[in-house]
Amino acid sequence: MIKPWQAQLQQNMRGECLCNESLAPLTRWRVGGRAELLVRPMDDQDFDVLQQVLHDYDLPWCVLGGGSNVLIADAGIDGVVIQISHFDQIEPLAQQRLRVGGGCNLGRLVCYCNEQGYGGFESLAGIPGSVGGAVAVNAGALGQQIGERVVRAQLFDEQGVHYWSAGQFGFTYRSSRIGSQQLIVAVEFHYQPTDPQQLKEVAEAAIGHRRKSHAVGGANAGSVFKNPPGEQAWKLIDQCGLRGLRNGQAQISAHHTNFIVNQGGATAEEIHRLIRQTQQLVAKQTGIQLETEVRMLGNFGEQA
Numbered sequence: 344m345i346k347p348w349q350a351q352l353q354q355n356m357r358g359e360c361l362c363n364e365s366l367a368p369l370t371r372w373r374v375g376g377r378a379e380l381l382v383r384p385m386d387d388q389d390f391d392v393l394q395q396v397l398h399d400y401d402l403p404w405c406v407l408g409g410g411s412n413v414l415i416a417d418a419g420i421d422g423v424v425i426q427i428s429h430f431d432q433i434e435p436l437a438q439q440r441l442r443v444g445g446g447c448n449l450g451r452l453v454c455y456c457n458e459q460g461y462g463g464f465e466s467l468a469g470i471p472g473s474v475g476g477a478v479a480v481n482a483g484a485l486g487q488q489i490g491e492r493v494v495r496a497q498l499f500d501e502q503g504v505h506y507w508s509a510g511q512f513g514f515t516y517r518s519s520r521i522g523s524q525q526l527i528v529a530v531e532f533h534y535q536p537t538d539p540q541q542l543k544e545v546a547e548a549a550i551g552h553r554r555k556s557h558a559v560g561g562a563n564a565g566s567v568f569k570n571p572p573g574e575q576a577w578k579l580i581d582q583c584g585l586r587g588l589r590n591g592q593a594q595i596s597a598h599h600t601n602f603i604v605n606q607g608g609a610t611a612e613e614i615h616r617l618i619r620q621t622q623q624l625v626a627k628q629t630g631i632q633l634e635t636e637v638r639m640l641g642n643f644g645e646q647a
């Protein structure tokens with residue numbers, strides 16, 4: 344039975360509106376339930392429609408990017424899940440700037456910049472996901488973080504569509520001030536003109552490093568925990584003897600202890616319990632509270 348707000352969005356949006364859509368295939372962990380409604384806005388007008396309906400029905404909503412850094416609850420997500428895969432354009436601007444849609448694949452952006460000689464993104468080569476997701480979590484690798492390149496971004500939230508400067512994001516390690524009810528529609532970046540050959544070499548080295556350290560052989564969401572100041576999460580987990588620890592079909596990777604692998608048919612609950620268990624055991628043995636780098640979407644009861 345379609346609800347009135349679902350029907351209203353389906354009738355008035357040009358992009359896809361999918362009722363009761365399974366989200367597991369849209370995540371790297373391949374777990375999680377369904378979205379009451381998954382929408383993919385096509386243009387700015389679709390955002391106007393969305394804003395009106397979200398407001399009129401007081402609906403909960405959240406954003407899903409490439410699903411590479413999220414754990415979605417088995418019970419799924421009430422309300423509207425917004426994915427902006429149609430907003431994927433890369434547009435060069437004056438003054439060494441680029442405007443990039445939040446739905447653009449990060450790998451595509453990195454390749455484009457490397458070919459054009461636009462430096463500042465090369466070490467991000469191989470990080471999965473979307474540009475919007477990367478900016479929301481301030482993704483980074485090998486000393487380079489995407490937040491350092493942001494000039495400003497176009498956001499969608501309860502105020503409609505507006506801009507935030509880089510300063511308003513308050514970027515810190517794997518974090519920004521973007522809230523769960525805010526969506527990054529597009530980002531303006533500043534690049535550093537650099538020899539394309541040099542960029543290619545750095546990117547290839549980054550990908551080579553990933554191939555070795557991330558070969559965990561199963562569905563995963565990359566690093567589960569942030570590195571605490573002066574520490575490495577994987578080392579703490581390893582020192583506590585948790586390598587290979589298992590909860591159902593969820594297992595701490597034997598190859599990289601900051602990765603949790605879905606060994607096939609794991610539930611979100613199993614992964615969540617393993618996260619909690621790891622936090623408790625590490626806290627008990629070291630006194631350090633590991634903070635999750637992966638984000639939880641939906642209801643898990645206790646927070647990880």
Ligand SMILES: Cc1cc2nc3c(=O)[nH]c(=O)nc-3n(C[C@H](O)[C@H](O)[C@H](O)COP(=O)(O)OP(=O)(O)OC[C@H]3O[C@@H](n4cnc5c(N)ncnc54)[C@H](O)[C@@H]3O)c2cc1C
Nearest residue numbers: 408409410411412472473475476477479482483527564565
């Ligand atoms: C094998 C592997 C390796 C990885 N290596 C790295 C690494 O080296 N460094 C690193 O930083 N990360 C790494 N990650 C994690 C992940 O790839 C990044 O965090 C990525 O930037 C997340 O983007 P996404 O589009 O997949 O976001 P999602 O996982 O879909 O979402 C992550 C969070 O961002 C929010 N979000 C998504 N899109 C938007 C948007 N447009 N506007 C506002 N909020 C949004 C979501 O609501 C959620 O809270 C790795 C993951 C994997 C699977």
